[in-house]
Amino acid sequence: MDNNDQSMTRTRSQMNGNKNNKKRGGGHQIVKWVLGILLLVILVTVFLGYRFFDSAMKPLHPNSNQQVQIDIPIGTAPRQVGSILQEKKVVKNGSVFNYYAKKQNLANFQAGYYVLSPSMTLKQIADKLQKGGSATPIEVNGPKLLIREGENIDQIAKSMSKTNDRFTGKQFLSLMNNQAFIKQLAAKYPDLLGSAMKAQNVRYRLEGYLFPAVYPINKNSSLKDLVTQMVAKEDAVLKPYYSKLKEKNLTVQQALSVASLVEMEGSKTSDRPKIAGVFLNRISKGDTLGSDVSTRYAVVRKSATQALTESDLQSDSPYNTRVNTGYMPGPVDSPGESSIMAVINANREYMFFFAVTKKVDNKYNVGDVLYFKDINSFNAAVAKYNPEGK
Secondary structure, three states: OOOHHHHHHHHHHHHHHHHHHHHHHHHHHHHHHHHHHHHHHHHHHHHHHHHHHHHHHHHOOOOOOOOOEEEOOOOOOHHHHHHHHOOOOOOOOOOHHHHHHHHHOOOOOOOOEEEEOOOHHHHHHHHHOOOOOEEEOOOOOEEEOOOOOOOHHHHHHHHHHHHHOOOOHHHHHHHHHOHHHHHHHHHHOOHHHHHHHHOOOOOOOOOOOOOOEEEOOOOOOOOHHHHHHHHHHHHHHHHHHHHHHHHHHHHHHHHHHHHHHHHHOOOOOHHHHHHHHHHHHHHHHEOOOHHHHHHHOOOOOOOOOOOOOOHHHOOOOOOOOOOOOEOOOOOOOOOHHHHHHHHHOOOOOEEEEEOOOOOOOOOOOOEEEEOOOOOHHHHHHHHHOOOOOO
16 A cells, blocks of 8 residues: 555544544533533422422411411311411412421411411411310401410400400409319319419419410300310410420429519510529529519509509518519419420529619610629629619
């Protein structure tokens, strides 16, 4: 083979190699395009899925004033609750609600009738379903009784007279002193009311046991039915915590007594476990609690805006923690769940606390609660930031 033949042979080989390289290059390009398209589809799917899930987690109609009656029948499985809520147009997607409830370990939904709104968040709806509904259908636009956190029975009686034309405050107070009715409730809710029934010198046996919430006043319901619903809600809220209270050697009456003080002493949720810890530490040590909340309850139910006199501070009422050590006879108001939780999870690091009433530097603002382990630092801080001794 001469040089020209060899040269032609090499040229053909190179041409064939270039063709094969082009084929391989073209194949790689196709694979890249396919992978790129698949990745784009996956990203779009994930994005749309996130948008859908994020949207379904929000209220269906945030600005809606609509109220919807929901019936959760006895024996309803947790996975069916979401379907009911979606069917009644309270949530955007029932499956997302069920996923949220499962992720938050919220499985103990109570049977009953509820009034819900499409403006409520999933958390608000789930919280309400856990606390129990009405045993009878609810008049959606009918009268309702609001019990606020920190209200006592006398204040609830005043609200009773103002918010409906069926029951009066006088009738309510009469029922609060109906021992036969209270014994029936104690038999129905022994874990809740067992220690309350043993308490001595209480003003109202059910003080602190009427859970703060909104209660519909139905045409066919009696006042006993209404109060029973309040006590049932208290039992539903406390049910997960009964064993924890026993572990801490606290009766329900003791826990609610401290929680009722925490409710009024701590306006911020973050302060409440520390305040509860101070009270529990002082009880353990045998000191007085010195809470004006209890003293106001002891002396003709003075409000927070009324000044306490020296005779008030020396009152011999068993509720006056200025002079009496240990636990009060019972709660002095209706504490909310966060105050009850504060007692269960008390931070027992401190012995004293007070709220700042005078701003003297940029360190603290009026209303800030300060905590101390010893009396000397406490007294020094009080002289500087709370000279009125409030």
